[in-house]
Amino acid sequence: MTGDERDESVRRAFQELREEDQRTLPPFDRRFPVPPVETAARAANHRSRWLVAAVVLVAAGVGLIALRSSAPRSATPIVVSSSAALVAWASPTERLLQTTGRDLTGQLPRVGAFDLEKLGATVARTNDDVVAPLKR
Amino acid sequence: MTGIEALPAGTLAAELERLHGDTFGWALALCEGDRAEAEDVLQSAYLRVLSGGARFEGRSSVKTWLFGVVRRVRSERRRSVALRLLARLRWLAPGREADPAPGPVENALRAERVARTRKALARLSGRQRDTLHLVFYQEMTIEEAAGILGITAGSARTHYERGKARLRALLAEEAS
Numbered sequence: 001m002t003g004d005e006r007d008e009s010v011r012r013a014f015q016e017l018r019e020e021d022q023r024t025l026p027p028f029d030r031r032f033p034v035p036p037v038e039t040a041a042r043a044a045n046h047r048s049r050w051l052v053a054a055v056v057l058v059a060a061g062v063g064l065i066a067l068r069s070s071a072p073r074s075a076t077p078i079v080v081s082s083s084a085a086l087v088a089w090a091s092p093t094e095r096l097l098q099t100t101g102r103d104l105t106g107q108l109p110r111v112g113a114f115d116l117e118k119l120g121a122t123v124a125r126t127n128d129d130v131v132a133p134l135k136r
Numbered sequence: 137m138t139g140i141e142a143l144p145a146g147t148l149a150a151e152l153e154r155l156h157g158d159t160f161g162w163a164l165a166l167c168e169g170d171r172a173e174a175e176d177v178l179q180s181a182y183l184r185v186l187s188g189g190a191r192f193e194g195r196s197s198v199k200t201w202l203f204g205v206v207r208r209v210r211s212e213r214r215r216s217v218a219l220r221l222l223a224r225l226r227w228l229a230p231g232r233e234a235d236p237a238p239g240p241v242e243n244a245l246r247a248e249r250v251a252r253t254r255k256a257l258a259r260l261s262g263r264q265r266d267t268l269h270l271v272f273y274q275e276m277t278i279e280e281a282a283g284i285l286g287i288t289a290g291s292a293r294t295h296y297e298r299g300k301a302r303l304r305a306l307l308a309e310e311a312s
Contacts, residue, residue, distance in 0.1 A: 013253040014272035
């Protein structure tokens with residue numbers, strides 16, 4: 001028996017197999033039970049599911065942040081003392097803030113409160129006070 | 137159809153329809169004769185092709201490319217242990233095979249021979265079975281079969297020769 005003759009039995013077996021398969025071949029159209037419209041709807045459904053999941057996540061995050069910010073930061077209550085010593089307390093460096101002319105800059109002048117002539121006289125007098133001792 | 141750069145969706149569907157018989161045979165071979173599984177594999181493969189999940193780039197014939205897609209789909213489904221177990225149950229379950237054609241005695245005898253061939257093929261290794269199917273059933277060259285299976289031509293030739301010898305022996309054993 002030659003190689004070709006030996007192959008023939010295998011070829012015949014496959015030929016019969018093929019004919020049998022083709023006899024029971026499902027129609028091509030049946031291969032697509034999911035129409036494209038339904039596929040698109042499914043994709044939209046998937047998208048909406050993701051959207052809902054994202055919204056739930058964001059809401060949970062916001063809720064958590066709100067909860068944490070409203071909760072007291074420390075469990076130890078702050079003791080408010082009404083001691084007179086505390087009320088009278090002053091900063092040790094407070095005097096450094098007492099600069100020249102602070103009383104002038106610290107309050108708003110009223111409209112019409114300045115009399116420029118008087119102010120000029122005051123300035124002139126001040127200059128005299130300063131210069132006169134030097135001349136002497 | 138070799139050398140096509142890209143196929144429009146309409147042409148692709150027409151090609152799928154033209155090759156439907158061959159593709160079904162290939163899916164059936166990959167699923168070891170399990171029709172239900174073969175139909176599922178085929179449907180997944182067609183949907184993947186038509187949805188653009190698998191793109192034809194013109195590096196081979198449409199048939200070779202399509203067979204590669206079907207094989208990948210089948211491999212992916214195989215990875216699921218649950219599905220594999222289910223497939224075995226289907227295989228063992230009676231009445232899952234195609235009903236033999238009623239009528240003449242010749243048809244009954246033919247159906248019996250086909251069943252024997254399927255049984256013998258199931259006893260070959262996967263590579264041997266797939267190589268023989270592509271060469272004898274699909275009438276491809278060994279090189280084309282190697283391309284679909286992702287192996288070298290030399291390796292495909294070895295599977296072809298060994299598979300052929302084993303199948304002959306199994307068929308003789310079944311017939312006796």
